[in-house]
Each structure stands twice: as structure tokens, then as C-alpha cells.
Amino acid sequence: MFNFLHELLHHILPEFLHPLWHSTIDTLNAILFLFLAYLLMEFIEHKASDKMEKSLSKIGRGGPLLGSLLGCIPQCGFSATASNLYTAGVVTEGTLIAVFLATSDEAIPILISTPEAHGSIWKIILAKIIIGIVVGFGVDIALKLLKIKKAAVDMCKDCGCEKEEGILKPALIHTLKTTLFIFIVNIIVSYAIYFLGEGRLNDILLSGHYAQPFITALLGLIPNCAISSAITQLYINGSLSFGATLSGLCSGAGVGIAVLLKANPIKKENMRIIITMYLVSALIGFALMLFGIN
Numbered sequence: 001m002f003n004f005l006h007e008l009l010h011h012i013l014p015e016f017l018h019p020l021w022h023s024t025i026d027t028l029n030a031i032l033f034l035f036l037a038y039l040l041m042e043f044i045e046h047k048a049s050d051k052m053e054k055s056l057s058k059i060g061r062g063g064p065l066l067g068s069l070l071g072c073i074p075q076c077g078f079s080a081t082a083s084n085l086y087t088a089g090v091v092t093e094g095t096l097i098a099v100f101l102a103t104s105d106e107a108i109p110i111l112i113s114t115p116e117a118h119g120s121i122w123k124i125i126l127a128k129i130i131i132g133i134v135v136g137f138g139v140d141i142a143l144k145l146l147k148i149k150k151a152a153v154d155m156c157k158d159c160g161c162e163k164e165e166g167i168l169k170p171a172l173i174h175t176l177k178t179t180l181f182i183f184i185v186n187i188i189v190s191y192a193i194y195f196l197g198e199g200r201l202n203d204i205l206l207s208g209h210y211a212q213p214f215i216t217a218l219l220g221l222i223p224n225c226a227i228s229s230a231i232t233q234l235y236i237n238g239s240l241s242f243g244a245t246l247s248g249l250c251s252g253a254g255v256g257i258a259v260l261l262k263a264n265p266i267k268k269e270n271m272r273i274i275i276t277m278y279l280v281s282a283l284i285g286f287a288l289m290l291f292g293i294n
Contacts (some may be wrong), residue, residue, distance in 0.1 A: 019190035024227055027183040030080050030255050031175065035153030037081035038174040040090075043168035052256055063095030066134025068129045071102030079103045079256025080182070084174075087153050087264040093143060093273065096260075098136030100253035102128045107232045107249050116237050127246055135280050151266045181262045182223075182255050188223040212240060216248030216276050223258040242294045247285030251277050 020107065052235055082099040085091045104125065111117045111124070143149075143262060219227050235245040264270055288294075 016194075020187060022226070023183060023190045023285075024043055026186050026255070027179060030182055033078055033081045034084070034259075035171060035175045037084040038171040038178075039167060042171045056098060056276045061092075061140075062100035063091050064133050064140065066175060067091070067095040067098040067136060068102040068132030069294035071099040071123050072104055072129050079253045080178075080259040083256050083260040084178075084263055086150075087260070088152050089152065092139030092140050093150065093269070094136040094138070097139050097273060098132035100132075100256055100273075101250045102132035102137060103253045103256065104128065104249070106253075107228045110229060110232045111236070114236050120235070120242075122210065123242075124246065124249065128250060131232060131250060131280070131284060135276075139276065151269065153264060153266065156186055157226070166217050178259060178262055182258055185223055185258045189222055190226065209241075210286065210289060212244035213247035214282045216244045217242070217251045217282035217285065220248040220251030220281065221253075221257060221274065221278060223253070225254065228252045237246050241285075243285035243288030245285075246288065247281045250284065251281035253277070 050128040067082065071082075079099055082091060082096050086093065086096040107124065108121065111121045216231055220231070231240065231245055232254075234240040235242070240248075257277075260273065261270055
């Protein structure tokens with residue numbers, strides 16, 4: 001029913017309002033995940049016992065494996081959840097990067113809806129999961145060896161949350177603030193793509209054979225599902241190599257990066273994560289192209 005309404009309004013609304021409508025849908029898709037994440041964090045902060053905190057700590061060491069498996073589910077809301085959990089110190093940086101690298105949003109549904117591309121679905125999903133696991137554990141090991149720890153962040157510092165208010169109200173406050181931020185970002189990106197034009201976007205993606213992975217990985221960082229849609233469609237049409245496509249889909253973490261920048265005030269952590277995402281995604285795609293792996 002919801003898909004029918006979405007398609008109906010898409011055809012009824014003037015073309016100029018399409019970016020606004022898609023921005024609204026993308027934002028609504030993330031609300032439930034955001035609320036559940038904030039609810040979990042409030043529960044941990046207000047209600048969790050020492051035993052539960054120790055359990056979460058143990059899970060955190062194996063987080064990249066679980067994060068990659070959950071991230072590959074076709075949606076982009078879980079990346080937003082992971083960003084909040086990382087900011088609160090519940091999951092490790094490696095786990096967050098594993099989720100980001102494995103995240104699948106528009107790509108999988110588009111591939112499923114294209115019969116001739118069915119053979120690529122599991123290849124892309126499996127590659128993203130393996131990359132997420134390997135890089136996630138690698139990041140955690142590297143940070144441990146370098147003795148770099150997550151800086152503590154008080155997410156309730158400026159929201160007026162008080163323990164006696166319980167966990168529901170603070171979770172709703174955080175959810176509404178972050179949702180508004182995501183909505184604004186989606187509108188800006190959607191209209192930028194609208195005025196740029198899909199044809200111009202395709203030209204950018206197609207410029208330079210071996211430069212493709214570096215271009216798609218950079219564009220993938222933009223927190224908007226339209227980018228992954230364009231990359232996937234060009235791959236189906238045979239205009240992008242598998243390596244370049246994988247680069248764009250690995251760096252494309254849905255709204256996760258936008259939420260990370262909003263929630264986590266530690267800029268050097270955010271930059272380290274984004275740079276790692278870009279370099280891993282671009283270099284893996286370049287290596288696949290270099291060795292002719294399709």
C-alpha cells in the first residue's frame with residue numbers, strides 16, 4: 001500500500017517537487033532506526049547495570065562481524081543507528097566502519113528488479129560483507145596498537161535530558177533533532193542533483209576509466225540514496241565496471257555519515273572515519289579494475 005502511494009504521488013506531483021518528496025521518504029525511513037538507537041542509549045545510560053555494560057563491551061570486540069551482517073540488509077537506517085551507538089561509545093570505530101562499508105540501500109532493490117543483474121546481487125553483497133569484516137577488525141586492531149581510544153561524548157549535554165524524566169522523552173527529543181538535520185541535508189543534496197541533472201552526474205561518473213573508482217567512492221560519501229541508484233543503474237547498463245561500482249557502494253553509507261557529523265562533536269574521529277572509508281573503497285575498486293576482476 002505504501003509503495004503504491006509513493007508511486008502515485010511521484011507521478012502526480014510536479015517534477016520540481018520530486019526531490020522534496022524523495023527527501024521526505026528517505027528521512028521517514030530512518031526515523032524508526034534513530035528512535036530505537038536513542039532508546040537503547042538512554043536505557044544503557046539510565047538503567048543498565050554493570051553486568052550489561054560488561055556484556056556490551058564483550059560484544060563490541062566482535063562488533064565488525066555483526067555490524068557487517070546487519071549492514072548488508074537493504075536499508076540505510078541502520079547506519080544512522082550505528083553512528084549514534086559509536087558516538088555514545090557502545091560500539092567500536094571498526095564496527096561503525098564495518099556497518100558503513102556493508103550498508104546497502106537502493107542498490108539491492110534495483111538489482112533485484114533487473115533480471116539480467118541477478119547474478120551480481122550476491123557477488124556485491126558478499127564482497128561488501130567481507131570488506132566490512134576485514135577492514136572493521138583491522139581498524140580496531142590498529143587503534144588498539146596505537147593506543148587511540150574513543151573520546152567520551154555526553155550526548156545529553158545540551159538537550160535538557162534529566163534522569164528523572166525516564167528514557168522515552170529524551171529519546172524522542174534526540175530523534176526529532178537528528179531527523180530534522182537529516183531532512184535538511186537530504187533536501188540540499190536532492191536539489192543539488194536535480195539542478196545538476198542526472199545526465200551531468202552520469203558524465204562525471206564515466207570520465208576516466210581507471211579514475212572511476214576514485215570518483216564513485218567520492219560521490220558515494222554523499223548521504224543520499226540517489227547516488228547509489230545512479231551508480232547501480234550505470235553498472236547494469238555496462239557503463240561502470242564492477243570495481244568502480246563496488247567503490248561507490250562501499251563508501252555509500254546512506255544517512256550514516258550525516259548522522260555521525262551531527263552526533264559526534266570529535267572532528268578528528270569523523271575525519272579519520274571518512275578518510276578511511278574513502279581510501280578503502282577507492283583502492284579496492286581500483287585493484288579489482290587493475291586485475292580485470294569483473
